[in-house]
Amino acid sequence: MKEFKGIAASDGIAIASAFRLTEPDLSFKKRSITNASDEIKRLYAAIDVSKDELLTIQQRTLEDLGSNEAEVFKAHVAILSDPEMLKRVKSTIEKEKVNAEYALNKVTDGYIKIFNSMTDNEYIRQRSTDIRDVTKRVLSHLLGVPLVDPALIHHQVIIIAHDLTPSNTAQFVPTYVKGIVSDMGGRTSHSAIMSRSLEIPAVVGFKGDLSEIKNGDIVIADGSTGNVIVNPTDAQKDEYTQKQADYRQRKSKLAGFKYETTSSSDGKHPIIAANIGTLEDLGGAIENGAEGIGLFRTEFLYMDSNHLPTEDEQFKVYKTVLEKMHGKPVIIRTADIGGDKDLPYLDVPEEANPFLGYRAIRMSLDKPDIFRTQLRALLRASAFGNLSVMFPMITTINELKKAKNVMNQERIKLIREKVPVKPIKIGIMVEVPAAAILADQFANEVDFMSIGTNDLIQYIMAADRGNRMVSYLYQPYNPAVLRLIKHIIDACHDNNLPAYMCGEMAGDQTAIPILVGMGLNEFSMSASSILKSRALIKRLDSREMVTLANKAVTMASTSEEVTAFIRQATNHIQ
Amino acid sequence: MEKRQYNIIAETGIHARPATLLVQTASKFNSDITLEYQEKSVNLKSIMGVMSLGVGQSAAVTITADGDDEKEAIDAISETMKAEGLTE
Numbered sequence: 001m002k003e004f005k006g007i008a009a010s011d012g013i014a015i016a017s018a019f020r021l022t023e024p025d026l027s028f029k030k031r032s033i034t035n036a037s038d039e040i041k042r043l044y045a046a047i048d049v050s051k052d053e054l055l056t057i058q059q060r061t062l063e064d065l066g067s068n069e070a071e072v073f074k075a076h077v078a079i080l081s082d083p084e085m086l087k088r089v090k091s092t093i094e095k096e097k098v099n100a101e102y103a104l105n106k107v108t109d110g111y112i113k114i115f116n117s118m119t120d121n122e123y124i125r126q127r128s129t130d131i132r133d134v135t136k137r138v139l140s141h142l143l144g145v146p147l148v149d150p151a152l153i154h155h156q157v158i159i160i161a162h163d164l165t166p167s168n169t170a171q172f173v174p175t176y177v178k179g180i181v182s183d184m185g186g187r188t189s190h191s192a193i194m195s196r197s198l199e200i201p202a203v204v205g206f207k208g209d210l211s212e213i214k215n216g217d218i219v220i221a222d223g224s225t226g227n228v229i230v231n232p233t234d235a236q237k238d239e240y241t242q243k244q245a246d247y248r249q250r251k252s253k254l255a256g257f258k259y260e261t262t263s264s265s266d267g268k269h270p271i272i273a274a275n276i277g278t279l280e281d282l283g284g285a286i287e288n289g290a291e292g293i294g295l296f297r298t299e300f301l302y303m304d305s306n307h308l309p310t311e312d313e314q315f316k317v318y319k320t321v322l323e324k325m326h327g328k329p330v331i332i333r334t335a336d337i338g339g340d341k342d343l344p345y346l347d348v349p350e351e352a353n354p355f356l357g358y359r360a361i362r363m364s365l366d367k368p369d370i371f372r373t374q375l376r377a378l379l380r381a382s383a384f385g386n387l388s389v390m391f392p393m394i395t396t397i398n399e400l401k402k403a404k405n406v407m408n409q410e411r412i413k414l415i416r417e418k419v420p421v422k423p424i425k426i427g428i429m430v431e432v433p434a435a436a437i438l439a440d441q442f443a444n445e446v447d448f449m450s451i452g453t454n455d456l457i458q459y460i461m462a463a464d465r466g467n468r469m470v471s472y473l474y475q476p477y478n479p480a481v482l483r484l485i486k487h488i489i490d491a492c493h494d495n496n497l498p499a500y501m502c503g504e505m506a507g508d509q510t511a512i513p514i515l516v517g518m519g520l521n522e523f524s525m526s527a528s529s530i531l532k533s534r535a536l537i538k539r540l541d542s543r544e545m546v547t548l549a550n551k552a553v554t555m556a557s558t559s560e561e562v563t564a565f566i567r568q569a570t571n572h573i574q
Numbered sequence: 575m576e577k578r579q580y581n582i583i584a585e586t587g588i589h590a591r592p593a594t595l596l597v598q599t600a601s602k603f604n605s606d607i608t609l610e611y612q613e614k615s616v617n618l619k620s621i622m623g624v625m626s627l628g629v630g631q632s633a634a635v636t637i638t639a640d641g642d643d644e645k646e647a648i649d650a651i652s653e654t655m656k657a658e659g660l661t662e
Contacts, residue, residue, distance in 0.1 A: 084617050
């Protein structure tokens with residue numbers, strides 16, 4: 001038995017066997033061979049096993065996730081059946097007298113180069129990823145190093161990984177993936193956000209050596225406390241099975257709040273909305289009684305795709321969300337790509353400081369074609385529900401004016417084309433300190449503001465939220481953060497605008513009392529936090545919270561003092 | 575030898591899924607089948623060849639089949655193109 005500590009990232013308790021998701025070592029050396037036909041036989045054997053494997057994966061993916069997800073494996077099989085490619089590998093082995101690993105890699109590298117050079121053709125460039133994946137698979141069989149396939153998981157597991165990418169999680173089958181433990185990131189890292197929207201318990205920022213967890217070890221991951229126990233004793237297993245049952249019971253009790261309107265004990269009605277990242281998340285949002293969508297991140301359209309999403313593709317997605325929300329407010333954020341999100345089909349240079357670099361609205365204004373396509377899709381979708389649009393990473397008034405201007409041009413074009421367009425409320429995501437400080441000026445230009453605390457806090461504190469070494473500086477309750485948030489909310493209210501929040505802080509049970517006191521109008525959070533937040537707000541008297549908020553921003557000098565004030569003010573309702 | 579010309583109308587050209595299906599269809603026949611686009615010609619049974627042409631929207635392509643089942647091959651390929659929305 002071994003106990004570890006990490007950061008609690010997604011509520012719930014998982015007990016299952018460990019499944020290590022690691023990158024295998026597929027390095028090899030160029031070797032001269034004497035018997036080419038033996039080498040070719042070895043190659044074909046590896047290809048045959050790879051194809052069999054791919055057919056199994058394709059079948060499983062089709063059954064568990066659907067035909068779209070299975071499509072990519074079909075393409076992999078097609079690559080391995082390519083007569084021209086096989087001919088080239090064969091002749092490389094025969095003519096150059098080299099080993100199969102080297103010959104295969106040389107030929108596929110050639111294709112990858114051709115595909116990567118096709119700059120005008122994003123979806124083909126993305127194909128180079130497929131070729132690389134297939135090459136890896138064949139190499140793994142040539143070298144006898146097993147490859148790890150999340151799609152092949154067919155029993156209940158806890159994923160143990162250094163970090164998770166969206167393409168990893170796309171292959172997860174929710175029935176089998178019970179929990180996630182990773183040693184990267186904090187509560188706001190992408191793996192953490194993804195596990196919350198999938199409602200899978202997760203511990204991130206694992207403090208310890210992940211390699212100490214072996215495949216098949218029984219692991220307990222407590223996503224509410226950050227505790228990880230490897231090969232627990234029977235007593236521990238019982239204890240956590242009981243905790244798991246308690247957690248489920250609490251959850252079903254909260255279900256009673258699903259159809260209630262959010263209300264404080266003295267009758268104030270802030271809205272509790274959901275943050276969603278994909279259409280799949282929408283189900284969870286509705287399931288948990290979201291009163292709106294406070295943040296629809298549109299990046300998945302760009303990331304889960306092998307080409308830039310077309311206007312029609314986007315339009316369909318936006319329309320679906322608006323229709324499924326039946327007239328409830330939906331805020332869609334224009335693409336926040338660049339920076340940490342690498343898109344294979346879009347040439348974004350690597351940067352030393354991606355979070356201070358070329359991303360979000362900065363990229364949108366620089367690549368107007370991509371931006372216009374998205375705005376047109378949004379404008380067209382506006383006819384199907386209650387749509388607001390917000391721009392991410394706005395820093396200056398000029399950026400906002402430019403973005404609004406482009407939107408207006410597209411609106412006029414559509415109206416001329418006789419396409420129905422409804423009025424859309426325009427807002428900004430306040431996440432750059434410069435915009436936060438100037439909130440009163442921005443108020444003249446927008447219909448609402450939404451505070452993006454994840455980035456705002458890391459920019460105020462100058463601490464990378466994904467870096468474990470400085471994660472202690474990620475302090476949502478720091479008085480500096482709270483003062484700036486209050487400044488934004490006050491600026492909105494002074495100008496008769498609503499103030500929203502869509503960062504993780506909006507669903508933070510410790511922060512909510514203060515935010516209620518500041519008069520925040522909408523709390524947008526992961527679906528899994530909605531019901532407990534609604535239950536919490538119901539017990540709060542907003543007038544008492546006003547006193548608390550004022551105390552926190554005027555009298556506290558540290559995070560700790562703030563949390564002490566909060567405890568004091570909410571003691572009687574616990 | 576059978577030869578036919580097509581105009582690609584699909585917004586994203588011949589991309590992954592239709593390309594895979596075209597190759598699958600072509601591979602069912604004995605004939606040698608080639609796809610020609612902008613004076614480059616590739617084996618239609620080779621997915622990487624087809625992809626490397628990067629056929630985009632409103633491209634004009636020519637498909638040629640040569641062999642004992644050339645007629646059936648061209649018909650089947652035309653059908654796949656249509657079913658995948660590549661041509662009208």
